[in-house]
Amino acid sequence: MLPFSAMLHSEAQAPRRVVPAGSSSLSLLRQAITDVVSRRRLIRYLVQADMKKRGSDTFLGNLWWILDPLLQMLVYVIFIYAIGRKTSNDYPLFIFAALLPWKWFIAAINDATTSVIRQGNLIKGIAFPKLVLPVATATAGTVGFLWGMVPLGGLMLIYHDRISLMLLWIPVIAGVQYVFTLAGAVFVSAANVFFRDLGNAITHLLRLWWFLSPGLFSLAALSEIDFVKHHPIILTIASLNPFATLFAAYRNVIYGTPDGVGKPLPPDLTALAGLLLGSLVFLALTVIFFKRVEPNFAKVL
Numbered sequence: 001m002l003p004f005s006a007m008l009h010s011e012a013q014a015p016r017r018v019v020p021a022g023s024s025s026l027s028l029l030r031q032a033i034t035d036v037v038s039r040r041r042l043i044r045y046l047v048q049a050d051m052k053k054r055g056s057d058t059f060l061g062n063l064w065w066i067l068d069p070l071l072q073m074l075v076y077v078i079f080i081y082a083i084g085r086k087t088s089n090d091y092p093l094f095i096f097a098a099l100l101p102w103k104w105f106i107a108a109i110n111d112a113t114t115s116v117i118r119q120g121n122l123i124k125g126i127a128f129p130k131l132v133l134p135v136a137t138a139t140a141g142t143v144g145f146l147w148g149m150v151p152l153g154g155l156m157l158i159y160h161d162r163i164s165l166m167l168l169w170i171p172v173i174a175g176v177q178y179v180f181t182l183a184g185a186v187f188v189s190a191a192n193v194f195f196r197d198l199g200n201a202i203t204h205l206l207r208l209w210w211f212l213s214p215g216l217f218s219l220a221a222l223s224e225i226d227f228v229k230h231h232p233i234i235l236t237i238a239s240l241n242p243f244a245t246l247f248a249a250y251r252n253v254i255y256g257t258p259d260g261v262g263k264p265l266p267p268d269l270t271a272l273a274g275l276l277l278g279s280l281v282f283l284a285l286t287v288i289f290f291k292r293v294e295p296n297f298a299k300v301l
Contacts, residue, residue, distance in 0.1 A: 028291040029284060035129035042128070046136030050111070051143055065147040069099045076216060090159050090255070097254040098215040098247040100148045101174070105181050105243075106206050108141035112185030113192045113199045120301035130294050131287070134189035138182045145174065152254070166253040166264035173249045173267055176276045180242055183283035190290040193300050213243040218251070242278075245271045 023031075036043065073096050080091070115133040116123070123130060156163050192198045214222065219238060228234050238244060249267035256264045 025288045028288050032131055032287045032291055035131050036135055039129055039132050043132050043136045043139065046132060047140045050137060050140040065103075065144045066151050069096060069103055069148060070151050072099055072103075080216065090162070093155050093159050093162065094251065094255050095216065096152060096155055097251045098213075098243075100145070100152060101177055101246055101250055102210060102213075102215060102243070103148065104141055104145040105177070105184075106210075107144055108138045108181050109184050109188060109202065109206065110199075111141065112137045112189045113202055115185070115189045116193050116297065117196075117301060123301055124298045130297060131186070131290055134185040134290075135182065137189070138178070138185040141181070142174075142178065156254075162255060162264055164264045166266060169253040169267055170250070173246065173253070173272065176249075176272050176279065177246055179276060179283060180246075180279040183279055183286045186283070186290050187286040190286075190293050193297055194293070209243075212238075213241050214238065214247055215243070219244060219248070242275055245275045 073092055076095050076099075077092050112134045115137040116130060119130075119133060156167075188198065188202060219235065222228055222238060223235050245268070249272055252265050252267045254264065
């Protein structure tokens with residue numbers, strides 16, 4: 001594998017049409033698509049380098065992806081039982097179906113936060129499309145998610161009555177999540193260049209986001225709370241959380257109905273399609289933001 005700087009020098013020599021300052025949002029989007037498509041080789045290299053850095057290309061490097069969600073699941077199960085909340089015997093599977101995609105999301109966002117500033121010296125010395133940095137980081141995160149399928153497979157063997165063809169929907173749901181994650185990664189990678197405390201803030205915001213998301217509970221369980229019944233706006237707001245849709249979709253195909261009685265079923269395709277459309281709009285907006293501030297990266301870094 002070539003040194004990173006050598007690869008960038010090689011890519012910098014490739015033809016690149018620079019959009020002038022003050023260009024329209026549509027022009028910026030077209031330029032972004034061109035940047036990504038024309039630098040496929042560089043993105044592939046960056047993904048491989050990121051995997052190697054984190055040990056994601058080795059079994060031992062990915063062992064944490066297997067152990068971490070299992071340990072988190074164990075902690076949450078013990079906590080729920082400790083406070084005396086009644087749960088079904090397959091509650092660990094219920095939690096894990098949300099923990100796995102959530103770990104993928106926070107890992108990608110945390111890595112993307114520093115994806116641009118980590119390459120500050122190269123950005124100041126070499127002309128290349130910086131958008132490839134968060135794209136590569138978000139893409140590399142999918143490898144960890146795939147390794148997370150190993151403990152999921154183990155749990156499915158324990159709760160073998162949940163094994164069904166519905167599991168084939170997981171790549172579709174993951175594809176929707178990838179678009180949403182990529183949009184978030186592009187935004188935080190650019191914003192952190194100008195607001196260096198963003199990384200610390202994101203850690204706390206993600207932790208809060210998890211507990212406000214239906215990860216330990218379902219929206220159906222939330223709707224049964226007396227306070228929520230008297231204030232239905234709470235349920236409406238909770239339903240607008242993108243991870244309410246994603247968690248429900250994963251649980252439909254892995255776990256089944258929230259009461260644990262029903263068998264796995266297809267995801268809500270209408271909700272997924274709405275989230276995909278919203279994620280594409282979100283991605284377009286974050287890419288436009290990235291391309292507008294990109295010329296200032298070298299000055300700030």
